[in-house]
Amino acid sequence: xxxxxxxxxxxxxxxRRFLVGIGAVAGLASLSQVPLEGTALAAPRVxxxxxxxxxxxxxxxPTPEGVVIWTRLVPELFSPDGGMPSRPVPVDWQVxxxxxxxxxxxHGTVPALSELAHSVHVEVDGLRPGREYYYRFRYRGDVSExxxxxxxxxxxxxxxxxxxxxxxxxxxxxxxxxxxxxxxxEDLDLVIHLGDYVYEYGVPADGGMRKKATPDVLREGPQxxxxxRMQYALYKSDPDLQRVHARFPWLVTWDDHEVQNDYxxxxxxxxxxxxxxAYKAWYEHQPVRRRSLPRKDGSLKLYRRSxxxxxxxxxxxxxxxxxxxxxxxxxxxxxxxxxxDPTKGTMLGAxxxxxxxxxxRHSDARWNVIATSVMMARLDHDGPTGxxxxxxxxxxxxxxxxxxxxxxxxAKVRNPVMVAGDWHSTFVNDIKSDFDRPESPVVATEFVxxxxxxxxxxxxxxxxxxxxMKWNPHIKFFxxxxxxxxxxxxxxxxxxxxxxxxxxxSRADAAASTFASFEIEDRxxxxxxx
Numbered sequence: 001x002x003x004x005x006x007x008x009x010x011x012x013x014x015x016r017r018f019l020v021g022i023g024a025v026a027g028l029a030s031l032s033q034v035p036l037e038g039t040a041l042a043a044p045r046v047x048x049x050x051x052x053x054x055x056x057x058x059x060x061x062p063t064p065e066g067v068v069i070w071t072r073l074v075p076e077l078f079s080p081d082g083g084m085p086s087r088p089v090p091v092d093w094q095v096x097x098x099x100x101x102x103x104x105x106x107h108g109t110v111p112a113l114s115e116l117a118h119s120v121h122v123e124v125d126g127l128r129p130g131r132e133y134y135y136r137f138r139y140r141g142d143v144s145e146x147x148x149x150x151x152x153x154x155x156x157x158x159x160x161x162x163x164x165x166x167x168x169x170x171x172x173x174x175x176x177x178x179x180x181x182x183x184x185x186e187d188l189d190l191v192i193h194l195g196d197y198v199y200e201y202g203v204p205a206d207g208g209m210r211k212k213a214t215p216d217v218l219r220e221g222p223q224x225x226x227x228x229r230m231q232y233a234l235y236k237s238d239p240d241l242q243r244v245h246a247r248f249p250w251l252v253t254w255d256d257h258e259v260q261n262d263y264x265x266x267x268x269x270x271x272x273x274x275x276x277x278a279y280k281a282w283y284e285h286q287p288v289r290r291r292s293l294p295r296k297d298g299s300l301k302l303y304r305r306s307x308x309x310x311x312x313x314x315x316x317x318x319x320x321x322x323x324x325x326x327x328x329x330x331x332x333x334x335x336x337x338x339x340x341d342p343t344k345g346t347m348l349g350a351x352x353x354x355x356x357x358x359x360x361r362h363s364d365a366r367w368n369v370i371a372t373s374v375m376m377a378r379l380d381h382d383g384p385t386g387x388x389x390x391x392x393x394x395x396x397x398x399x400x401x402x403x404x405x406x407x408x409x410x411a412k413v414r415n416p417v418m419v420a421g422d423w424h425s426t427f428v429n430d431i432k433s434d435f436d437r438p439e440s441p442v443v444a445t446e447f448v449x450x451x452x453x454x455x456x457x458x459x460x461x462x463x464x465x466x467x468x469m470k471w472n473p474h475i476k477f478f479x480x481x482x483x484x485x486x487x488x489x490x491x492x493x494x495x496x497x498x499x500x501x502x503x504x505x506s507r508a509d510a511a512a513s514t515f516a517s518f519e520i521e522d523r524x525x526x527x528x529x530x
Contacts, residue, residue: 050075050083052139055233056242059149060250060287061306062190064129067149067249069093070287071137072119073112077233078215080226084118091120092138095127099134099146112139117229119284129154130309147246150189153309159366159492162308164190165248165500166371167485168255168421169451171199172235173208175505179452179484180240182500182512184247186487191248192314194421195255195373196454197286198235200278209456209506223274228281236285240508245287251306252286253316255373255422262330262392265321266349271298303352305359312490313365315356319373322349326396335387339398347400357403361411366522367490368416375420375448376401377429383471393422398435405433408443415522417495418446419488425461426450426486426499428477428518430526438473442526447497447518449486450479453505457483476527477516484512495520497527 052073061068073091076083088111097103106126112118120137127133130153137144153160165183183191203218214234222228236242256262259278271279276298283292283300294300302318327338327345338344348356360368374393381388389395408416408431418431431444455461462480469478477499484501501515518527 052084052142053137053144055236055285056245057135057137057144057147058245058250058287059135059147059248060252061289061304062150062152062249063306064152064154064309066123066125066127067133067151068287068289069095069122069124069135069137069147069149070120071144072117072285073139074118074233077237078217078230080229081114082117082229082233084112084114086114088113089118089139093120093122093135095124095133095135097133099148101134101136101146105133117281117284121288121290123289127151130160145246149249152307153311155307155310157309159311160309161489161491162190162312163188163487163489164192165485165487166192166194166419166421166447166449167452168194168373168449169196169257169424169454170235170241171196171201171257171451171454172238173201173203173210174451174456175209175453175483176508176510177238177240177452178502178505178508178510179500179512180238180244181508182502183485184240184243188248188487189308191244191250192316192371192419193250193252194371194419194449195253196257196421196451197252197254197282198231199257199454200231200260203234209453222278222281225277225280228277229284232281232285250287251314251316251371252288253302253318253371253373254282254320256320256392258282259320263320264323264325266324266346269297273298303348303355307365310365311492312367312369313359313363314369314371315359316371317348317356317373318352319347322352323347323397326391328396329391331391332381332388333391335389335395335398339396340402342399342403345397345399347394347397353400353403357407360404360407360413360416363413366414366492367495368413370404370416370418372418372420374422375427375429375446376404376418377427377431377446377448377474378435378472379465379468379475380471381468383468402434405431405443409433415495415520415525416444417520418444419486420446420448421451423448423461424451424455425465425478425480426482426484426515427475428497428527428529430474430476432474435474442474444525445495445520445527447486447488447527449499450482450484450501452485453483455481455483457504457506477518477529479515482515484515493522496530 058070074082095106202221306314328336376394427448429446430442434440459481482501500512502510
C-alpha cells in the first residue's frame with residue numbers, strides 16, 4: 001500500500017526534465033487547434049505494416065453542440081516514438097451525417113504533436129443537438145475506419161430517454177474483452193468508463209489468459225512515459241475495445257491502477273515523474289477535452305459535469321488525484337472517530353467537493369447520476385462483533401460521504417444514483433442517510449459493476465464477501481465472481497438496470513446475457529429487482 005510518490009527509481013533530475021516537458025506541452029494547447037496544410041480525406045489504401053490507426057478512433061464528452069473525436073498515430077505499437085517522426089504532422093478529419101461520409105458537415109486539419117505522442121483531440125462544435133454523426137481521420141494515404149457518435153439533447157424540451165453502459169477494470173492479461181464484443185451490439189447513447197482502463201503491471205510473455213506472445217519490452221511495468229504509452233498501445237490494440245470506442249461516445253474517469261494500486265493523490269503542488277507520466281499518457285489516449293491537458297506540475301483536471309437534456313445530470317468524479325490517506329488506516333481496518341472529522345481526511349478535495357455539492361443543489365435534472373470509481377455504500381466486514389471496513393472506498397472517508405448524502409436530503413436532490421466500479425464484483429445498494437443508523441432513510445441508489453476481465457474466471461470475492469452480506473441489509477444484490485458490464489435505461493418515470501455477464505473471459509466470443517435486472521421509480525430511492 002505504498003504511495004506512487006515513493007518509487008526509488010525516480011530521480012529528482014528525471015522528474016525535473018519530465019515536468020519541463022509538461023510545461024512545453026501546456027504551451028502548445030492552443031496550437032493543437034491551428035490547421036495545417038493537408039489534403040482532403042481520400043479513399044483508404046490497402047493497410048500495410050505502417051498503418052497509423054492501429055489504436056482505432058474514439059469520441060467522448062458530448063454536449064448539445066459538439067463532441068470530441070480522438071485518434072493517435074502509432075504505426076509501431078511498442079517503439080518509444082510509436083514509429084512517428086519527432087515533429088508535428090497534419091491529420092485531416094471529417095464529420096458527416098451518414099456512415100458513407102457523403103454528407104460532410106464539418107471538416108478540418110489539425111497537427112498531431114510529437115509532444116502528445118501524435119494524438120489528436122478535435123473538439124467539434126456547431127453540431128445539432130440530440131443526433132447521430134459519423135467521423136473519420138486521414139494521415140497521408142491512410143484513412144481510419146468510420147466512427148459513430150452522437151450529441152447530447154438540448155437542455156430544454158421533452159425529457160426523452162438515455163441508454164448507457166458502464167464498465168471498469170480491464171486487465172489485458174486476465175482475459176479477452178468478450179464483454180466489449182457484446183456491448184458493441186447494444187443500442188446505447190453513451191458509455192461511462194469508471195477506471196482501471198490499464199494496469200501498471202508488467203505483461204507476461206505468453207499474454208496471461210490470452211496465450212498471445214508479447215514483446216520483451218512489456219515485461220516490466222511502466223515507470224516512464226515511453227513505457228506508459230506502450231501499455232496503452234497494448235490495451236487499445238484490442239479489436240473489441242476499439243469497436244465499442246468507435247460505436248459510442250465515452251465519458252471516462254480513472255481509478256488507481258492507471259498509476260499504482262491504492263495510491264492516494266493529495267500533493268503539495270508537485271508530483272512524481274512517474275505519476276505525471278501516467279497522467280499524461282492517460283490524456284493522450286482518451287477522448288477528453290483540452291481542459292484535461294496536463295498542467296506544468298503534471299496534474300490535470302478530470303472531474304466534469306455532463307447533461308443529457310433535462311433528463312440527466314452526470315457528474316464524473318476524480319476520486320484519486322485529491323484524496324488524502326484514509327484517516328483510520330489502510331485496507332481492512334476498524335473504523336474510527338477521525339473518519340467522521342472532515343478536517344482529518346478527504347476523498348475529493350475541498351474544491352471538487354464544493355463543485356459537486358453546488359451542482360447537486362442547483363440541478364433541475366430528473367435523474368442525478370454520480371460516476372465514482374469506488375463504492376459509496378458501507379460494507380461491514382464483521383457485523384456486531386466489530387467495525388472492520390475497507391478504507392480504499394468511501395467507507396474510508398465517511399465524512400466526505402456524509403457531506404454528499406446530507407446534500408441529497410437538504411437540497412431535495414431528485415433521484416440521485418451512483419454508478420461505480422473497482423470491486424471486480426457486482427453490488428446493488430441502498431444509500432442510507434447515515435450508515436451508522438440502520439433505521440435511517442434511503443436517500444439514493446448505487447450500482448457497482450464488476451470487471452471487464454480482472455480476476456479472470458477465478459472465484460475470488462464471492463467466497464470472501466458473500467458471508468458478509470447478512471450484516472449489510474442495505475446491499476440488495478451481490479455477485480463476486482462474474483465478469484461483464486452494466487446497462488442503464490432511463491426515462492421520465494423509470495430507471496432500469498441490467499447486469500450483463502459473460503460466462504468466461506477465456507474466449508473472445510463469449511456472449512453476455514442478462515443475469516439480473518432492477519428498476520428505480522421516480523422519487524422512490526432504492527432499486528427493486530424485476
